[in-house]
Amino acid sequence: MKYALLIYETPEAFARRSSPDNEPHLGAWRLYHRSLVEAGIYVAGDPLHLPEMGTTVRISTGKRAIQDGPYADTKEQLGGFIILELPSLDAAIEWAARCPAAANGAVEVRPLAPDVKARITE
């Protein structure tokens, strides 16, 4: 079975991403990543870009409602994630609008943060 770990971070933790390489915050993430890889259980994962880089897409009464900002509601819970390779945010919104969850919940589009990943996994 595959399990997804969904990582919720505080604004302070997001801010610490840009700290120097030798800072304990990144060190802890590197250590954790290495232990997952060494245990042979690591499948895939990526840090996400900052929450304010999120865009939330909903379909309500057949119309697209696109909002600046991350998904923030307590009623619906995170139910999965899909990683896509696309040329622009507009293309991602296009695919998000076609996702079944857009019609009854919401789909947040947020770019991955490959530069942060590189600092953890290298």
Next chain:
Amino acid sequence: MTEPRADVHRAIEAVARHSYGRLVAYLASRTGDVAGAEDALGDALVAALTRWSNDGVPGSPEAWLLTTARNRLIDRNRHERVRERVHDGVYNAAAVELLARGDDDPTHADAFPDDRLKLLFVCAHPAIDPAMHTPLMLQAVLGLDAAAIARAFVIAPATMSQRLVRAKAKIRETGIAFEVPEADQLTERLDAVLNAVYAAFGSGWDAAAGVDATGVGLTDEAIWLARVLNERLPDEPEVRGLLALMLHSDARRAARRGADGRFIPLSEQDPSLWDAAAIAEAERELALAGAAQRPGRFQLEGAIQSVHAERARTGVTDWSAIATLYEGLVRLAPTLGARVGRAAAVAEVHAAGPALALLDDIDAHAANYQPYWAVRAHLLRRLARHDEAAAAYDRAVELATDPAVRSYLQRSRYARPR
């Protein structure tokens, strides 16, 4: 270093005013990075000051600026890739390299493509906080600085500056596409662009409310943006409707203030002071828009102003035509402004009683909307409910941002009941 000469200053100002938006749009639509394009162009303008003072103003200043800015972008991009080890992030290093190869030769300035329309759609993109659509346009397309924009929006310059930086980071980091939306999305996306342009115009029109205030709007800038849109989207009647609406409003600029700076409401304005050329242009645009047979909010609002403008010719205001147009407007776009305007028109055609009932319906949404209180006060006075009228005037005075409008409302409050 040679002292920059006056003619160099003039040349730089002229090309900046005329071409700033086109240059930013050209660069940003190729890199996906508005802030980077602005910085590069800013550097090029500084370099021009020295270089043109020494060597003279080049034959095509625009092409010189574009080439210089483009080279800055390419240099900076290569430098940053080394320094920060930029990986395959959304920030499009490959796009900058593409720019370096130059698919279209920017050395012929009149040949380089006009991408301002794409830039306008990016500024009013649904993934950008709607409150930032207008400020982004004013900065990226017109080159206004954050302090000037902050003044127009009555917020602290540092706050505006920070929000602009954040919005541009979102454009770059999330890879918002620089493209004109496909036909199926165009109407909706264009709405956001038009709303943002209209927001630049200021508090605009509450003519029927007797409060014909432009507030702190950037009217010339808004009209200029609408002209750019109209040039690039000649088949969209709502663009012409918006242009007509703003031209009609702007035509009354001189009539809106007395010699002593006193605010004069539309109904008391001297039509001979209205700008006949602007009115004629507005009427032409409305006629062209109407030919498309696709009515919309801005066309209706433009038509309402057109009826007001008729007074210059006929000497009277056709309130029943205005009331009919407001009915249509409220059905199409039930904004607070439209609903308050409809109530004011109903009062002119029928009576204050039914008009007040219309206002009561929107009571809950209008607590901070000054024209609502001004119209309400006026109607209550007509119904001889003087205490309530005074309270409503007080609320309108409190909410008025334009000092001339505020003192007009104060005068109305203490005027002898008619």
